[in-house]
Amino acid sequence: MSTELRQELAELLVAKGSLTDARWAEAVRAVPRELFLGEAVFRPTDCTNGPLWEPVQRAKTSREQWLRMAYENRTWVTQVEGVMAEAAKSSLSGPPTSSSTLPSLVVRMLEAAGISDGNKVLEIGTGTGYSTALLCHRLGDGKVTSIEYDPEVAARAATALAAAGYAPTLVVGDGLAGYDKNAEYDRLIATCSVRYIPASWMWQVRGGGTITAPLSGWMGGTALAHLTLADDGTATGPFLADDLSFMFARPHDRPPRSHYLIGLGEQRESVIDPRVLNDPTGLFVAQLGAPSAEKMGADDRIILLDVATGSQATTEPSPDGGWLVRQHGPLKLWEGVEQAVSAWQAAGGPHQSGFGLTVTRQSQKVWLGNPDGPSWHLPA
Incomplete structure (x- = not known):
């Protein structure tokens, strides 16, 4: 059964356009993915405060069901907050820390x-x-x-x-x-x-x-x-x-958050619509302008927080139309975001593939359009 399922997976990946090289298709048909799920995986279950991760044991699952799980084109989480699935006695909350990524x-x-x-x-x-x-x-x-x-x-x-x-x-x-x-x-x-x-x-x-x-x-x-x-x-x-x-x-992961108060600092009008950060490329561009900040909130109520310096920026709709922003701390986080997003929008708002990266011994620079275009330094 495993051989047939591997063949079906390879055909699915070709049909999706994820797999175009015949040599990689041959590898997908040959490698038994079920071995790499180990003795257990985590399955997400709904919870009002975020997902709970329920361990699914191979020994308590039929062979056919386990194989079909292995050859689904999906990610199976194998570790949550440092706890391996086979060691979990009950459902866990928290971020995944290792997984078998979806084959596509x-x-x-x-x-x-x-x-x-x-x-x-x-x-x-x-x-x-x-x-x-x-x-x-x-x-x-x-x-x-x-x-x-x-x-x-x-x-x-x-x-x-x-x-x-x-x-x-x-x-x-x-x-x-x-x-x-x-x-x-x-x-x-x-x-x-x-x-x-x-x-x-x-x-x-x-x-x-x-x-x-x-x-x-x-x-x-x-x-x-x-x-x-x-x-x-x-x-x-x-x-x-x-x-x-x-x-x-x-x-390279985020530092632990400390306690913070939002809404500090002087208020002014925002140059950009905060909802641009809902777009994946807009979010990537905003990040270039404030590389030490974490983002919370959504839509037009955004919170940016730099835990190292305590700097923050918070946005909200203006009663008169447009958007307001408050900034607090030594880093003007929203000003960096505004400058980056404005440059991106002036260039027509291209996808991330419209950007590139140059690495030298002295610096790492993300550029827009070409290496001589607008650029931002990474926090190397």
Whole structure:
């Protein structure tokens, strides 16, 4: 049954347009995803204060049902707040911290990275090991190095990979440091989001090689960076058209929020409509203007908060039409947002693929249109 379901999954991914490379389709047909779900997964259940995560045990599920779950094109959460699904005694609340990403997203990422036969690949974020197995099937074990930050997640992935018959180089540690023992790599692919490109990645990818990584920020805006390394140690490239989202690399995740009071500071009219932050690209652009801020609220009642400095901005509708904003603290968060959004709107409001990134030893700069256009520095 597993073989038939793998074939059906490959056909589905081709039909959706997520899978266009026959060699990746062959890998999807070959790799048994059910092994990478382990002994349990979490299923979300409705709750008024956010989702609860109910553990679903393989031992308490029929073989047919478990296989059908494995080959759904969906993400299965395997860890919540550091608790593995097989260790959970009851439903949990909190953010997922590891998962088996939906297969259509996995193969889109592999194709976006331009990985081809013979490439030597460094994968940042082993997770369950499913994408690692796809890489091994296509490239061979000796061409694949994968790093996982969480020891429990890494051990689970190692067990699954061995059961599936694959033996890549597996490293437990900080993926942001890369793994220089197997460098240089032709391709580096990150299955976690980063706020900026770590310097170690730049040193470990050969000239002409590429880095493909979701670039995210604390407001939640994301773009898919695809950089080509030059011989002088710099890298540049436009963002790709794919709208992909992954969990943060843990060292890049948001800091804990402290207590705060909203509505502080002097009030003035806002230059922009705060509802532009409801648009995924608008949110990404706003984030460029205030990279240390988190976003709360929605529609025209937005709260931006920088926990490090206590700076904040709050918006609300004006009784006379338009919108009002209050800013408090040393960082004028909304002014940065207004400047970035205004520049983007003046350029016609393009998708994230209308932007790009240039990384040098001195700085990391997101640019609009071309490297000489309007630009913003990342908090590297």
